[in-house]
Amino acid sequence: MKRLFVGAMALVLGAVPAMAQSLEDLNIQIHGYATQGFLYTTQNNILTTSSSNGSPAWTEAVVNLTSQPTPKLRIGVQARYELLGNLGNAITLDWASADYKADERFGVRFGKVKVPSGLFNEIQDIDPSYTWALLPQGAYPITSRNSALSEYGSVVYGTFKLGAKAGKLEYRGWGGEVVMASDDGYFINQREEGISFTNGLSGVSYGGALHWRTPLAGLMVGVSDRKDNQWITAITDYNPGFAYYNLPTTLPGSEIFNAFNVPEVFAKYEKNKVMVAGEWGRLPVSGMVTLAYLPNQPFRADQRDWYGMATYKVTNKLTAGVYNSQMFDHQMALGPARYSKDWAISGRYDFNSFLYAKVEQHFIDGTAIGYDYSTNGVTPGTPSAAKYPTTRLTILKLGVSF
């Protein structure tokens, strides 16, 4: 089924631009994109792939259908196929929403909607949108992005003009339920330790963002804050070693995530050929794992991340970029598992409006992000899921969109 979807996408991408145009007459549009990536690493395997041997296990395909029956109302749906190493390999609903824009100061979108937090959250999974093959992983970890990417609920948005010398203020507010499947990448290390999330994880999340489009053309400064309420979910813990203590090898229990806030501060400046951006964020998570027969196990993480990035349009077709991204978990013991520091150098070449390629080199120090026990042959439960403290990651990516 999944291969059929990808194959169908290939046919669509090859033959549909004309169809897209004719359907515009009915105010119905079809768009899509597909990407194929190749990863190679020294030292460790990354992103659940066998990257140390070179891995092509990074494929995405998206199909989007929208209609605008009235000037103020737009409805749409987007499906996605994604494969990244041992994750995904399934077709999912990316978003499906109705959007009513009353005027510049108020609009509302409801359904399954993208969460407009931070600088890149709404578009972090839209590869054609940006120069990078991988966004700064401290802020936008690709293996666990579903926890922040979208929710079932609504978004309100609008823009207020502040006067000729004060620019514009854009606001966004959102609220709804985040739903993550039991096989989501967010849980991968816990799964490899034997813990299964019986029903996945879901809970209420809401927040707001302000973007100030300053009087200096091209400069935007913003803040956002997201609040996740307390989430509780059923789990099971499988461990053959439990039998030694005359316990069942699979214990039932629950995992409680205490309520927390995710504040982010960001800025972006674009002028002519240059783009410069930066972001700081904090993700403080705490909770409790409760299992039958065993003492409760509290857990705590306090991740603080930031990045600075810049791109330069070398020619009409070639864009070069560089970023430095850092993340520290202040609750983690000292060592490589406490942090991830990443220098990335990237190039994007647009052959035309439809076809592009990306080349990217990462110099990663620390093992806090992107590693799992299984592909690195590390005993589950070890603080670092990678064997070596540093990784060099090379990415090649080809993409087509219409």
Next chain:
Amino acid sequence: MKKLLFVILLLAAASILAAHAQAQVIVIANPGVKATEVTKNDLRDVFTGASTALPGGGNVVPILLKAGTVHEEFLQAYIGKNDTAYRAGWRSLVFSGQASMPKSLETDAEVVAFVAHNTGAIGYIGKSTPHEGVKVLTVR
């Protein structure tokens, strides 16, 4: 010294040509659109999806040319991006559920016909293209 003079003359010629090129693109709107003039910022906001209205009120819908000299000159003068980067920006909005891709037409004549007959439509054409049935917006 002669080389410096030559370079200066070349740059002056290029800027004159650029200004002349800008003057060759005019912005047109459906007669129902209330605005008669727009700022570059307002125009850029509408054609990048950041806004769906012009001062004076009422929804506006941007109409694009698919390609060509007029299209490139419009992007250069008012958007500051080439076609690839421009359409990539729109695709960000489309694929994140924030907008629909604006309609793209083949010729100036098609743009004039569409803008004339569709409420709120706003587009751009070559200055020498006949444009009966639409109003020309002054860009300041």
